[in-house]
Amino acid sequence: MTSARIPSRLVAESVDLEFDESIYSLDVVQRAGIKFTHLASIAINRLGPGRLAVRIAPFHDADITSDELAKVFVNEVLDHALRARIYDQTAVERNLILSYTFSRSRLALDNVE
């Protein structure tokens, strides 16, 4: 049986970030978080209504300081916020495309306008 590869290592100093939930949703912050689980421990909490807190604690052997990681993390949150906007704008199109993809009949386009 292989041992699980998720390391438990000592953490270096942590940095705290705060996000306005009306701009960056919990989902967006979480998605940003999972990207760095090989470098840091990432704890997300809610400080109060509309206020999300993220504590980032890089592992000892991570090749990055907590400040640098905080900056990268913020950019990742921005990226995910952009992705969320794309996702919202394309929900209808995505479903339409999938309905063509999984249509049971052999595909034909009738009377396209």
Add this chain to the structure above:
Amino acid sequence: MLNLHARASSARTQLDLPKPLVAKVTSNHNLPRQLRGLSAFLYEGQCSTLPTGFAAVLFRHGDAAIDPVGANNIELSAEQFYIAEGDVIRIHADLKISVIYRRNASSNALLVTEQCNSFCVMCSQPPKAHDDAYRIDDWIEAIPFIEDCCPELTITGGEPTLAGDKFFELITVIKAQLPRTAIHILTNGRNFKSVRLAQRLSEIRHPDLMLGIPLYSDVASIHNYVVQADGAFDETIAGIINLKRFGQKIELRVVIHAATFKRLPELAEFVARNLQFVDQVSLMGLELMGFARANLDEIWIDPASYQKELAQAVSILSRSRIRVLIFNHQLCVLLPELRKYAVKSISDWKREYMPECEGCIEADRNCGGFFSSAKHRYSKFITPIRAVT
């Protein structure tokens, strides 16, 4: 360039033409009597007296005198001397003889209507709005006269599908009368956005049918501009997909000019990713007739100037295993690596060469030459090829 609708010199006997007469030309004076009523005998000095019973007799003006026999004995003018055995003609009361099928032609086209739902800026056969249903009726009438060894017929227009039910009837008649003849349909494909129409075509089960459909850009608005119709791009693509869904062979045709050359590689990429199932892509040079002449200044570009884009497009398509052919380009203006894709395609009756071609070893060999209409404008880079490429 041959005149296919010239007027004969004179009639030596009375004309008996209640309506235009369709007949198959033959030089065989021993043709069985039962067939003579459908045939026009071409006198070439092969007998001392004319055989009787033919629907018409054709003489070449200046031939030795021989006593005429029966009605419709007609003297051909010099420009009609190409008429030969196997050809199918329609004789009109005013002595105009339309040669509607030629055995020796490199291709035979059936113009079934001049109406069109597009209005391409370079159209060599400008549309006319009038009701010309008689054209397709004439063709349906003429099919039985065409010899069954005819390898291929091209159905063209205008937009052939505008002939409605008759369009399908014509194909059905060709299948029945000429079962070994392939059909090449030139259509903009737009009406095949209707699944029902595509299905109807497939129900004829013609064994050897290909639809040649123009696509001018990967960008809808540019394509729509070239064909001068909003929505044409979507309709054409829907048509292509529907036709493929019912198993038809598709040829994409791209006429290269000022409005279409720039994004030729992008169009090739679009085809490779979205329409990879097409059977052939034909990249074509301009034919300077009709609207192409009217709009010449706006759409002309010297073919030598777009060789880079052409080479890229050919590379993209051939890498995707899509058959590519280049039409209506002189070999000398094509980059050497593109010459193997060139087809000598200009119908023999339209093909010519220019003074600059003097000394070229490929003239009348591998090079397809020019449309006679090219005299209005052609590449400044015509150079004789002196060594084998």
Add this chain to the structure above:
Amino acid sequence: MLSRRFKDLSHYRQAEQLGYKLLPMRFSYLDENRYVLSNMVGEYLVLRRDCIEDIVEHRIQVSSTLYDDLKSKHFIYDESSQIAIPLLGLKYRTKLTQASHFTGLHMFVVTLRCDYSCPYCQVSRQTDDKIAYDMSQETADRALDMVFLSPNPAIKIEFQGGETLLNFPLIQYIVEHAEKRNKTHQRDLKFVIATNLSFCTDAILDYCSLHGISISTSLDGPEALHNKNRPRPGKNGHQLVVEGIKRIQRRLGKDCVSALMTSTLDSLSQAREIIDEYVALQLNEIFLRPMSPYGFAVRTGQIDKYNTARWLEFFKEGLAHILELNKNGYPIREIYSTIVLRKMLSPQEPGYVDLRSPAGAAIAGIVYNYDGNVYASDEARMLAEMMDDKFKLGNLHTDSYEAMLSNDELMDAIESSVTVSCPSCTDCAFLPYCGSDPVYHYATQHDVVGNKALSNFCTKNMGIFRHLISLMEDDPVSRNILRHWAS
């Protein structure tokens, strides 16, 4: 100006002035300055981050080249055309449904006996003559039952081991019985023997020629490296392989033999030398494979020291050398890159077992072990060697075909590991080029989905995707060569 009856291009562009809408797209970091933007079927553009923001905020100028490119590649659409959506549906369908037409890969482990003792071997090979480690005819018969019950129109039977030629009589048995059965089934049937070539006689080669069997062997690099990676008594493995390859090329033709290499720590500094060894043998394909995390590789500690970043450097160096060879007129392809490039640049889905989502396990390939155990993939067999039979489907002597393939655990694993629903993968621009590999993630993280941030499979693949895309963006000559591989 066109003559009076005609309208200008601007008229037909009017509909575009009404604004554009987005189509589903993903973006991921490429390098400091650039991101990759991809659509559902893997068509991509390389852009700056602020450009992507402009696209999403509807700031792209109508009639600009970028606007037209975005429309053409189905990232946006506008009032002038609605055909993007049905076309994307068709394209996505093409990529997905090709799965059902794939070759079924059926691997027969005909023996565990082997004359080598490679440290990275994933199989516990046996060095004595115990025929207990050979597959029996009865097992082979039952395996063939299962092979022909599968629906694939094309079937490839691959003989694995141990050293397969040590049980050549069984190979003959299987080939002949498969051909006999195929007279009824009429599949496109192909055979491959994976062998180290130690025991390859002329008689065996003639047999292969007669039955159209191709040969796959291992060539890890130049002599010292190969013999170190792949030791055998007599220490002459390299010599045997080289002679064997040449003999096969002469007797059966170059197309009948292929070689692959496995990387060890020692390989990582010898990329050029390894490739040159392939060129010396006039081979035109090489598969630069990483070390897999199974079997002896784990036990001998190789895998712990194995560093994906270091392997990626090895890969890039190797690929650069391969491209240079191509530029200088020697055509040689890297196989993994070729598979990825086909996903990126063509509408087809190449169907390589390790890069599929849903995973290829059991669907695209099956392993029939010498003892009758049936596994969802070769990796699953290796995992079982490490005492975990999660991906064992059953045993030919005790379980029915239906029971083995409707194994719930297997289906769950395949379904839950699908990349579009995996948190790390769902937003990744490289998703259309990647796969899920539940067996790998289970082996390394004890979870079929795994945390991709910790996954060497993910790191390796992203490294390769970024490298190939960067090459195509920045080096026109390499781009031409790579595009040629994709066709």
